[in-house]
Amino acid sequence: MLGYIHLVLKDLVICHQGQALWDKIALEHNLDDDFCSHAKSFKDEDTFLVIGVVARELNLSLADALEAYGEHFIVFVMNNGWDTILNCVADDVFNFLNTVTYLHTFMDTLTFKGSLEKPSFYCEINRDNSLKLHYYSHRNGLDTLVIGLVRKAVKELFNIDVLVTLNEHYADNTGFGKGLNHSIFRIETVERDKRLFLPSKMPNKFQISSDVEEYINVADFAKMCPTHICFNKNMIIEHCGLFLIEQLNIGSMPTKLSDIIEILSPRNTPLSFQGISGQLNSLFTVQLRKTIKRNKTVTDPSIANSKVVLKGKMMMISGGDYMLFLNSIEISTVKELTEKNIYLNDMALYDVKRDVVLLQQSRTCQQLLNSRLETTVQNLKKMTAELDSHRSKSSELLYDAIPPQIASVLKQGHKVEPCEYDNVSCLVCDIPYFAMITTQIGATEIMKLMNKLFKKYEKFIIKYECIKVVSFMDLFIITCGVPEPKINHASNICDLGMCLLWEVQKIKVPHINLPLLIRIGISTGHVVAGLIGTSHIRFSVIGETINVARTIATYSKPGKILISNTTKQSLSHTESDYNLENNGFIKTQTKKAVYTHFLISNEKKSLWQLVGRTDVDRTSNGYDLINDHAIASDWQEMETVIQRQENVIGTLRSSKNRKGFRVAAEKIRAIRLHLHNKLNNESLDSGISQNSESNQSSVCNIC
Structure with a gap:
């Protein structure tokens, strides 16, 4: 479950018993701040464990705690910015409950890219004007939560007090829907003068002029809805749109629905008439199993292997004997059109996906233009910064030898x-x-x-x-x-x-x-x-x-x-x-x-x-x-030594006989001995090196 569920649970505890109790629960069960991070996913077992702890701390049974949680969930979301949109969903309880699944799907697609195992709601009207609510979920044990959720939502949004009772509960343990729990609730008003749905204003029969054909024929409908699919309870396709007929070679021979599509969402929905009937308020996303005809001759493998995705709504028609899947091709960008080799002409003229594709392309072009503009702005800022830096350096060089006070006056032009x-x-x-x-x-x-x-x-x-x-x-x-x-x-x-x-x-x-x-x-x-x-x-x-x-x-x-x-x-x-x-x-x-x-x-x-x-x-x-005079004395002595060295070097350069060379060598030996005693054996004789064994220069050794 999402951390948002934990966030509501935390708020429930704080509202009933204060922050201290939640801090105690968090400390005892090592619940860090991420536990209430709204977009982070957690194992269901961890969530139910904490709900059980909260139930014990509030002296409630698990069923009562879940029911209280359902009521508090509505209060929490309405206090956190969702009150306006919830009030705009529908004008009666019946249509509101039939729209809840769409809200789940929209939030899942927007935030989690369809990765959530979300519940599904489907509502029917009973003969006594009560409502029959079908609740489908992959999670078991949340029936009492739904009771609190529905009761509080109806009260807050429509100011109607209702009784919500669980009539039936069973699990589908076979086929694709294995583990899918189906609960049926009865919803009735406490006050008899309150209504859960508004009377339909649709007449039983249309008055059609005698010179107009009463029904739309299948050929015209196939053109109007080029990707629709109509199938019977045996999951055999009765008729479909022109795009599917041409691209999948669907002819007059009976074709099973399972041969051409697979259901992507709602997840784990069985491809059966009953399975689909339980998700009628959900948006269905299906993928064609076969490659469309025009892609079979394409050499690009990414296009040749691409599959067309359809998204739309399942509707029961003809008294529930047939199911009609009204849909459009799931395409939103020109890039996707190119990757799947789909054309705008493949979509119906009234299909808003055409506008979405064009709008997205316009948005992409605008983003590209904005990106280039932003790059230009960044380059200009960089150039401006570099110019300011160069100007500053130039100013420093120009006014380096000038006091800052005078430099400031000069910069002002005075x-x-x-x-x-x-x-x-x-x-x-x-x-x-x-x-x-x-x-x-x-x-x-x-x-x-x-x-x-x-x-x-x-x-x-x-x-x-x-x-x-x-x-x-x-x-x-x-x-x-x-x-x-x-x-x-x-x-x-x-x-x-x-x-x-x-x-x-x-x-x-x-x-x-x-x-x-x-x-x-x-x-x-x-x-x-x-x-x-x-x-x-x-x-x-x-x-x-x-x-x-x-x-x-x-x-x-x-x-x-x-x-x-x-x-x-x-x-x-x-x-x-x-x-x-x-x-x-x-x-x-x-x-x-x-x-x-x-x-x-x-x-x-x-x-x-x-x-x-x-x-x-x-x-x-x-x-x-x-x-300290010692440093000055050392410099004076060094000056004397260097002067002697220069004199010796001058003598060496001017001497033309062996005797003069020996005299110079004796002077060098005396200088080296003097430096050895005074400067701790460190050679300062302008390049005449010491001998490690005798501490005599190579010049002296020549002699």
């Missing part, structure tokens, strides 16, 4: 004039041993090294609200206080400088294998800032303050920050307190003397707070790491 700023701090840094590094590593490695360095710079430039003005090889010029004035420009630029000293130590120079060192000069004062260039615009800052900062940087020591006295004065106006070390006067390019100080630390913030690290030992403020 002109930006140069401005003077009185309080701006400028930082200039370079790599003191850059020339030596370029002689020891290749161009590609230099580019990788500088790329790492620039990434370190940019992260902290953003953090401390500074602006990168120039970056050229190993030279960086950074300002704070332009284009937007900042009160803490001096402290921001000093904190930035200490962050840079720490971060660059993480970068190892290839081959030399020492941490990178920079030196920094900082000055504060008046500058002029503006845009330079037309096709490639740059933000430029000029003035004496920049020149002083560059000069100070050249006087700074490797791994140190040297600041001017004007910067010191600006720092005194901030909340931070800095530890400075006097350095004395230096001469600038304008031959003026500037008093300078080495920046040691920020007394109110640790180095870890400046760089934003929380995973370090807080017992140390970290400034000892950037004020």
Whole structure:
């Protein structure tokens, strides 16, 4: 059964005893959320087991529980959107009950593609104006459920109280209908003035003009209904439509119905007069057993083996002695017409399937057009996204060297004039041993090294609200206080400088294998800032303050920050307190003397707070790491070693006798021994390799 049945059962329990009882049942019997999933199928045994549990919990017999369930089912579906359609089914009880089977079939076809074993209802009128309801089902034991279902439906839809009693019940255990249960109910009104059906307004006889033939002959009917079949109680075909006559070669000889068709639905319906009579309110779908005549000469096997399917209604005629199957070919698309080699002309002119096929084709064409349009829209969206991405990248490249505030003004089409700023701090840094590094590593490695360095710079430039003005090889010029004035420009630029000293130590120079060192000069004062260039615009800052900062940087020591006295004065106006070390006067390019100080630390913030690290030992403020002279000493010693190597190589290149070569070899041996003692046996001799046994170079071994 479907999970929808369980959903109604759950609602029944909650309405009578509350959510707690259902939660208890679900917990004890391991019923998860899928158990009430309306479109999911479950075994009948599982459903009946839970119904039995609910009956015990509600102190009801199984029969009473099923009857209560039937009544609650009507209440549930009407409260969940089905009330309008149910009220539009029929205007009396008789016709409503005869339409219920069609509703089952429609829902099965729409949602489950005809896979359900659905029940069937057929209603007749008794002589005493009561109704005889035939109920056919593959499931046994649901008679009391039908009683509750019918009684509640009639009350809710027609406001009639009825008595529903079970008169007969038997099962067909033979033939195709084996296991099909047939129950017969009597339905009568409680109030005598209520009617279960409306009187028929059809006259007993039509008044036909004398000049019109009274009956339609078989030939005309065969043309009007090209796929109809009329058969008797012996299941012999009396007459059929023109399409079947031509395509199946049905002639004057008696033909059994079972020779030409098989029933697809209702499922398990026996191909007998009695079996079909029990499903008169159901839509029948049958398949021709034989291949139609026109397909026998087709070479395509998929068409040659295809079978025509007919769908329609079975009707008893001539007092129940004959059965008429009025139908149409089950085709809904042009593709199906092609696959089965069927033509629209094979269908009756009034057959709505013609309109369905054309409508479906129109819908298919519209869907194809919509699909192409959707693809075009998606491509346009993709192109727009790519265009936006390229525009964004172009904008980033165009305005990369411009502060965001000024770039925003330019994008709006406004002109930006140069401005003077009185309080701006400028930082200039370079790599003191850059020339030596370029002689020891290749161009590609230099580019990788500088790329790492620039990434370190940019992260902290953003953090401390500074602006990168120039970056050229190993030279960086950074300002704070332009284009937007900042009160803490001096402290921001000093904190930035200490962050840079720490971060660059993480970068190892290839081959030399020492941490990178920079030196920094900082000055504060008046500058002029503006845009330079037309096709490639740059933000430029000029003035004496920049020149002083560059000069100070050249006087700074490797791994140190040297600041001017004007910067010191600006720092005194901030909340931070800095530890400075006097350095004395230096001469600038304008031959003026500037008093300078080495920046040691920020007394109110640790180095870890400046760089934003929380995973370090807080017992140390970290400034000892950037004020360590050991790294600078290693670089000085390395500079000496490399200079000696270059001298030796120069001697080797210039020597023209054996004696000069031996002198050079002795110098190399001395250099290697010195490096071995100082640098822990690591070869830094620009390519002269160590010998694993004697730790002497191959050049020395030659001697």
